Amino acid sequence: MSSTASSSFSLSIAKPSSFHRPGFYFGLRLPNSISMSSEGFVPRSSVELNRSGLRVSQTRSPIRASAATQVMDLSVGETGFKAPTIVEVDLGDRSYPIYIGSSLLHQPELLQKHVHGKKVLIVTNNTVAPLYLDKVVDALTTGNPNVSVEHVILPDGEKYKDMDTLMKVFDKAIESRLDRRCTFVALGGGVIGDMCGYAAASFLRGVNFIQIPTTVMAQVDSSVGGKTGINHRLGKNLIGAFYQPQCVLIDTDMLNTLPDRELASGFAEVVKYGLIRDAEFFEWLEKNMQALMARDPSALAYAIKRSCENKAEVVSLDEKESGLRATLNLGHTFGHAIETGFGYGQWLHGEAVAAGTVMAVDMSYRLSWIDKSIVKRVHDILNQAKLPTTLPETMTVEMFNSVMAVDKKVADGLLRLILLKGPLGNCVFTGDYDRKALDDTLHAFCKS
Amino acid sequence: MSSTASSSFSLSIAKPSSFHRPGFYFGLRLPNSISMSSEGFVPRSSVELNRSGLRVSQTRSPIRASAATQVMDLSVGETGFKAPTIVEVDLGDRSYPIYIGSSLLHQPELLQKHVHGKKVLIVTNNTVAPLYLDKVVDALTTGNPNVSVEHVILPDGEKYKDMDTLMKVFDKAIESRLDRRCTFVALGGGVIGDMCGYAAASFLRGVNFIQIPTTVMAQVDSSVGGKTGINHRLGKNLIGAFYQPQCVLIDTDMLNTLPDRELASGFAEVVKYGLIRDAEFFEWLEKNMQALMARDPSALAYAIKRSCENKAEVVSLDEKESGLRATLNLGHTFGHAIETGFGYGQWLHGEAVAAGTVMAVDMSYRLSWIDKSIVKRVHDILNQAKLPTTLPETMTVEMFNSVMAVDKKVADGLLRLILLKGPLGNCVFTGDYDRKALDDTLHAFCKS
Numbered sequence: 064m065s066s067t068a069s070s071s072f073s074l075s076i077a078k079p080s081s082f083h084r085p086g087f088y089f090g091l092r093l094p095n096s097i098s099m100s101s102e103g104f105v106p107r108s109s110v111e112l113n114r115s116g117l118r119v120s121q122t123r124s125p126i127r128a129s130a131a132t133q134v135m136d137l138s139v140g141e142t143g144f145k146a147p148t149i150v151e152v153d154l155g156d157r158s159y160p161i162y163i164g165s166s167l168l169h170q171p172e173l174l175q176k177h178v179h180g181k182k183v184l185i186v187t188n189n190t191v192a193p194l195y196l197d198k199v200v201d202a203l204t205t206g207n208p209n210v211s212v213e214h215v216i217l218p219d220g221e222k223y224k225d226m227d228t229l230m231k232v233f234d235k236a237i238e239s240r241l242d243r244r245c246t247f248v249a250l251g252g253g254v255i256g257d258m259c260g261y262a263a264a265s266f267l268r269g270v271n272f273i274q275i276p277t278t279v280m281a282q283v284d285s286s287v288g289g290k291t292g293i294n295h296r297l298g299k300n301l302i303g304a305f306y307q308p309q310c311v312l313i314d315t316d317m318l319n320t321l322p323d324r325e326l327a328s329g330f331a332e333v334v335k336y337g338l339i340r341d342a343e344f345f346e347w348l349e350k351n352m353q354a355l356m357a358r359d360p361s362a363l364a365y366a367i368k369r370s371c372e373n374k375a376e377v378v379s380l381d382e383k384e385s386g387l388r389a390t391l392n393l394g395h396t397f398g399h400a401i402e403t404g405f406g407y408g409q410w411l412h413g414e415a416v417a418a419g420t421v422m423a424v425d426m427s428y429r430l431s432w433i434d435k436s437i438v439k440r441v442h443d444i445l446n447q448a449k450l451p452t453t454l455p456e457t458m459t460v461e462m463f464n465s466v467m468a469v470d471k472k473v474a475d476g477l478l479r480l481i482l483l484k485g486p487l488g489n490c491v492f493t494g495d496y497d498r499k500a501l502d503d504t505l506h507a508f509c510k511s
Numbered sequence: 512m513s514s515t516a517s518s519s520f521s522l523s524i525a526k527p528s529s530f531h532r533p534g535f536y537f538g539l540r541l542p543n544s545i546s547m548s549s550e551g552f553v554p555r556s557s558v559e560l561n562r563s564g565l566r567v568s569q570t571r572s573p574i575r576a577s578a579a580t581q582v583m584d585l586s587v588g589e590t591g592f593k594a595p596t597i598v599e600v601d602l603g604d605r606s607y608p609i610y611i612g613s614s615l616l617h618q619p620e621l622l623q624k625h626v627h628g629k630k631v632l633i634v635t636n637n638t639v640a641p642l643y644l645d646k647v648v649d650a651l652t653t654g655n656p657n658v659s660v661e662h663v664i665l666p667d668g669e670k671y672k673d674m675d676t677l678m679k680v681f682d683k684a685i686e687s688r689l690d691r692r693c694t695f696v697a698l699g700g701g702v703i704g705d706m707c708g709y710a711a712a713s714f715l716r717g718v719n720f721i722q723i724p725t726t727v728m729a730q731v732d733s734s735v736g737g738k739t740g741i742n743h744r745l746g747k748n749l750i751g752a753f754y755q756p757q758c759v760l761i762d763t764d765m766l767n768t769l770p771d772r773e774l775a776s777g778f779a780e781v782v783k784y785g786l787i788r789d790a791e792f793f794e795w796l797e798k799n800m801q802a803l804m805a806r807d808p809s810a811l812a813y814a815i816k817r818s819c820e821n822k823a824e825v826v827s828l829d830e831k832e833s834g835l836r837a838t839l840n841l842g843h844t845f846g847h848a849i850e851t852g853f854g855y856g857q858w859l860h861g862e863a864v865a866a867g868t869v870m871a872v873d874m875s876y877r878l879s880w881i882d883k884s885i886v887k888r889v890h891d892i893l894n895q896a897k898l899p900t901t902l903p904e905t906m907t908v909e910m911f912n913s914v915m916a917v918d919k920k921v922a923d924g925l926l927r928l929i930l931l932k933g934p935l936g937n938c939v940f941t942g943d944y945d946r947k948a949l950d951d952t953l954h955a956f957c958k959s
Contacts, residue, residue, distance in 0.1 A: 181923050226674060237745045242921040265713075267919045268740060268751045269831075292716060297685045303716045304752065383717075471715045473690040475629050 144169050148364075150371045152287065153379040157307045161287060161371050163364065167314040168198050171205045177309040178203065179271045180244030183212045184236055186259035187250040188219040191277050194320050199250055199275060213239045217255070222407040224254045224294045226302070232262040246271045246309070252278035252325070253285035253412060257303070260291030264306035274311040278321055279329020279363075280413050282313045283336075283370035284391075288378040294407065298469045299399045305383055313371075315364055328413025330355060330448040331394070333366050335420065336373040338441070339390045339481070342488030344369050349440065352447040389472060389492045393481040394420030396470050397463070404462035405455045417450035422504055423482055429500040432484040432491075440487075453508065460505045592617050596812075598819045600735065601827040605755045609735060609819050611812065615762040616646050619653045625757040626651065627719045628692030631660045632684055634707035635698040636667040639725050642768050647698055647723060661687045665703070670855040672702045672742050674750070680710040694719045694757070700726035700773070701733035701860060705751070708739030712754035722759040726769055727777025727811075728861050730761045731784075731818035732839075736826040742855065746917045747847045753831055761819075763812055776861030778803060778896040779842070781814050783868065784821040786889070787838045787929070790936030792817050797888065800895040837920060837940045841929040842868030844918050845911070852910035853903045865898035870952055871930055877948040880932040880939075888935075901956065908953045 147164035162173055183203055187196055192214070200212050215235040217228050236245075247270060249259035256274050263272035276286035292303015318326065330352070337345025347369075348355075354362040374391065381387040398419030401410060410418075424441045427433045445452050472479045477494040480501075484491045595612035610621055631651055635644055640662075648660050663683040665676050684693075695718060697707035704722050711720035724734035740751015766774065778800070785793025795817075796803075802810040822839070829835040846867030849858060872889045875881045893900050920927045925942040928949075932939045 226678060230674060233743060233750055237743055237749060237917055240916055240921070240924075242923065243919060244922050265740075265750050265752060267749060268738065268753050290716065292713075295681060295685055301685055301715060302681055302713050304713060305716050468688055469685055471691060473688070474692050475690065476688075 146170075147173065148368055150368065150375050152307070152375045154307060154382055157289075159308060159310050161311040161313065161375065163282075163313045163315065163368050163371065165315050165360070165364075167312055168195075168202045168316075171202045171207070173310075173312060174199075174202050174273065175207050175210075177271075177273055178207075178210060178246045179309070180242070180246060181210055182239070182241050182245040183210055183248055184232075184239065184241055184245060185212060185214040185248045185250050186217065186232055186255060186262065187214065188217050188255055190219040191251045191255070192216045195250060195275075195277065195317065199248065203248070213241070217258070219251075219254075220408045221254055221294070221402065221412065224258055224407070226293060229258055229262060229293055232258065233266060236262070236266050241266070241270070243267050243270055246273060248273045248275060249286070249308075250275045250277065251281070252276065253281045256281050256286045257291050257300070258293060260289070260306055260308065261293060261303050264291055264304040269306070271309050272306075274308045276311065276313060277317045278325050279318065279367070280325070280332060280411075281329075282315075282318075282367050283329055284332040284374060286311045286313075287371055287374045288388075289382070298403055298466060299407075301469070301471070311371075313367060315360065315367065318358065318363060324411060324414075326358070327356070327448045327450055328411040330366075331413035331417040331420065331445070331450055333370050334441075334444055334448070335391070335393050335416070336370050337488070338420070338424075338483060339393050339490040340377075340488055341369070341373055342486070344373070345440075345444075345487060349444055352444060356448065386492060389479070390481050390490050392472065393483075393490060394418075394423050396467055396472060396478070396480055397422040399470065400463045400466040401454065401458060403466045404458055410451070410455070414451050417445050417448075418452060418454055418508075421445065421452045422508055423480065425507065426480070426496075426500050426504040427483040429503055430482065430496060432482060437483065437487055456510060458509050459511050460502075460509045463505050463509070594618075595621065596816055598816065598823050600755070600823045602755060602830055605737075605830075607756060607758050609759040609761065609823065611761045611763065611816050611819065613763050613808070613812075615760055616643075616650045616764075619650045619655070621758075621760060622647075622650050622721065623655050623658075625719075625721055626655075626658060626694045627757070628690070628694060629658055630687070630689050630693040631658055631696055632680075632687065632689055632693060633660060633662040633696045633698050634665065634680055634703060634710065635662065636665050636703055638667040639699045639703070640664045643698060643723075643725065643765065647696065651696070661689070665706070667699075667702075668856045669702055669742070669850065669860065672706055672855070674741060677706055677710060677741055680706065681714060684710070684714050689714070689718070691715050691718060694721060696721045696723060697734070697756075698723045698725065700724065700729045704729050704734045705739050705748070706741060708737070708754055708756065709741060709751050712739055712752040717754070719757050720754075722756045724759065724761060725765045726773050727766065727815070728773070728780060728859075729777075730763075730766075730815050731777055732780040732822060734759045734761075735819055735822045736836075737830065746851055746914060747855075749917070749919070759819075761815060763808065763815065766806065766811060772859060772862075774806070775804070775896045775898055776859040778814075779861035779865040779868065779893070779898055781818050782889075782892055782896070783839070783841050783864070784818050785936070786868070786872075786931060787841050787938040788825075788936055789817070789821055790934070792821070793888075793892075793935060797892055800892060804896065834940060837927070838929050838938050840920065841931075841938060842866075842871050844915055844920060844926070844928055845870040847918065848911045848914040849902065849906060851914045852906055858899070858903070862899050865893050865896075866900060866902055866956075869893065869900045870956055871928065873955065874928070874944075874948050874952040875931040877951055878930065878944060880930060885931065885935055904958060906957055907959050908950075908957045911953050911957070 144166045145164060147162040147167055150161040150163065152159050152161065167173055185196065185199060196214060203212050204210055213235065215232055217223060217231060247259050247263040249256040249272060256276060260272060263270050274286040276282045289305050289307035291306050292300045295301040334348060337348055351362050355366055377388055377391055394416045398415035401415040401418060402412065421441060424438055428435060428438050442452055467478055470478060479492060479494040481490055481492050592614045593612060595610040595615055598609040598611065600607050600609065615621055633644065633647060644662060651660050652658055661683065663680055665671060665679060695707050695711040697704040697720065704724060708720060711718050722734040724730045737753050737755035739754050740748045743749040782796060785796055799810050803814055825836055825839055842864045846863035849863040849866060869889060872886055876883060876886050890900055915926055918926060927940060927942040929938055929940050
């Protein structure tokens with residue numbers, strides 16, 4: 064089997080089923096140093112621009128030319144607000160744009176052109192509703208009197224991402240007599256996006272929906288790519304659907320009201336993109352984590368955009384997670400076990416992913432798949448983001464084994480993991496590892 | 512707008528969105544007089560065969576040549592049992608076969624070639640399990656020791672087609688540690704098929720499933736075409752997914768244990784195909800309803816096959832119900848209102864559809880869209896099948912209006928209905944009708 068990034072990648076396009084094979088490499092990197100023309104932020108490394116604002120490196124494999132992500136610049140619109148950066152998720156007839164920018168809720172045409180039918184249901188929670196519900200209703204209805212907007216406000220928190228809460232969305236939709244031409248709008252973080260998306264996938268066997276993510280976590284990860292679902296008491300996201308939105312609207316101004324802990328939580332997913340496929344982005348993050356923690360608007364906008372580009376490219380290549388897409392779950396198998404074992408909502412998702420990433424990196428090092436310097440750099444960057452690198456004291460080896468046994472990446476009884484392998488920015492999705500390394504990692508991190 | 516069957520049909524292929532227009536015609540008929548070579552039954556009209564056993568009429572429009580349905584003859588297999596008739600549902604990479612025949616559970620290779628992974632979950636109910644669960648387990652495991660089979664037995668009845676019962680399927684799947692490579696098997700009637708299909712669509716965001724329908728209703732209609740879902744207290748099938756099976760296995764021997772009332776219920780859907788698109792089949796049914804009620808095996812096999820061919824063709828042309836597929840709901844809008852208003856499970860689905868069909872036909876006649884002779888023929892054939900042609904006494908106009916307001920065919924507030932129009936075998940799916948005719952029909956059938 065090939066062990067170089069570009070050739071294994073080409074193979075995967077020709078024969079997706081080969082992703083199932085253990086030990087398959089995903090050394091995939093995004094086009095480097097993409098400019099941020101509409102945000103005004105440029106990474107320190109020099110860039111060259113083509114007409115779409117994207118630097119095309121001559122050293123890349125041919126597949127790069129068909130990369131899923133694009134950056135477009137729109138001129139300042141009639142509203143006087145700066146037009147958004149657009150990242151396209153390329154999925155054939157299910158393709159959609161991610162709009163990223165400031166003051167996007169003041170540009171109602173962005174949302175309105177994606178609304179189908181005359182009725183909209185906004186799904187949000189009791190934290191976000193007081194801050195943004197009226198603004199979103201305005202964005203949907205300004206100059207558009209024919210649309211009527213309903214809303215349902217759910218309790219905030221991962222522990223409510225369950226069937227009982229989901230039923231409240233169906234109840235509201237049916238009582239409001241929404242029909243197949245309606246549009247659901249998810250206004251909130253990852254929990255709201257996942258639940259609203261699954262409700263939209265299932266209501267009348269599928270209606271349109273729009274994502275308006277309000278947290279870094281949702282903006283850089285969960286709102287993009289169409290994974291929707293709810294938790295079961297025995298595990299996270301075990302019930303759901305792949306269901307793509309009409310668009311994702313990321314108004315970076317919404318981060319102004321995000322608590323520090325939520326902000327940092329999202330950075331766990333940002334760091335992930337660097338580790339699995341974008342070493343240059345990781346290096347940028349090492350230099351700019353302090354700016355991100357200080358909410359530098361340009362730095363935030365760049366990190367969000369580059370994360371969305373990485374996510375969009377992976378999703379475009381492997382929508383249903385035949386293989387490549389699984390790499391986005393670095394740290395998540397351990398992380399889900401922490402969330403389930405420690406109790407939904409005790410830690411934020413990104414906090415659990417951070418600790419889970421440290422465990423995956425530790426295991427990769429035990430397998431001699433990565434250099435020790437990578438272990439240190441991961442610890443350092445997560446510490447900079449004030450994210451946990453050790454486990455809650457109550458976590459046990461038995462809890463990990465129990466939850467990981469029902470992980471979605473188990474295939475015919477074998478737990479497949481995303482592990483780092485090779486230089487920074489390379490990973491594998493594999494069930495072909497020494498089980499002792501996993502046991503050693505679990506025992507090293509758990510007190511019992 | 513065109514008013515002939517063939518030209519409107521061609522238009523629909525070129526531009527599916529045109530189906531939304533009110534008053535659009537669906538005068539579509541199946542290739543006539545398909546032979547039943549493996550069942551030995553031949554309709555009374557003469558037939559010509561091409562190599563696949565399908566008579567190709569020279570008078571058809573070109574689209575006929577790409578009809579979704581096929582009939583193949585397989586030779587008698589190594590097991591000594593007669594190979595099934597196969598009707599193909601043509602949906603690109605989601606295409607699948609419907610196997611129809613006797614003793615199919617004794618041909619384990621049929622099922623086994625569609626099982627993915629090493630674990631199977633059979634979803635059935637407490638009526639069917641004592642009769643067929645062991646037989647299906649045998650068919651899955653004979654000569655195939657690597658597969659392990661779990662099962663979950665749900666209570667029997669439409670009133671259990673709800674979220675609480677669905678959760679029992681997820682609980683069992685998770686407790687059994689099924690993974691993404693597992694296969695769900697629906698063993699039962701329409702309720703089991705709809706619930707198991709929706710569970711398969713949602714478990715781990717989608718796993719494979721197989722339909723083994725045990726009632727006429729499920730064999731001729733609900734198991735084919737990928738509509739899955741559950742009821743909400745306010746309406747039928749409001750929560751669900753379009754999700755196609757790997758195959759449908761119809762062992763006609765299973766009808767030997769079907770109660771008479773269930774048998775007749777299925778004939779309501781069989782009659783429907785004749786009314787909306789296959790006049791020749793309707794005429795055949797008029798001549799053979801007594802044979803069907805007497806469970807003549809050849810007549811049953813032919814009716815099932817021809818119904819599946821009609822269904823497969825419609826589904827292949829319009830999987831997600833943009834327009835044409837809605838015509839399969841003749842009588843169902845009224846019928847769903849009866850089921851919801853009268854109480855789930857009081858009447859069988861086909862009984863409600865029969866009365867609903869009579870109402871749709873009555874309304875079509877009030878609109879002067881059909882000749883009175885069709886009204887009489889519908890009454891006569893449903894009476895022959897001992898199906899109801901009047902309503903339960905408790906049904907009121909207000910109950911109809913309330914339930915029909917949340918029907919999935921409402922679009923932007925307008926209730927679209929399937930009504931007959933023109934000669935026998937022609938129908939329309941339209942919101943463009945005189946509301947007075949609907950009111951008159953409701954008042955004619957309801958006592959208050």
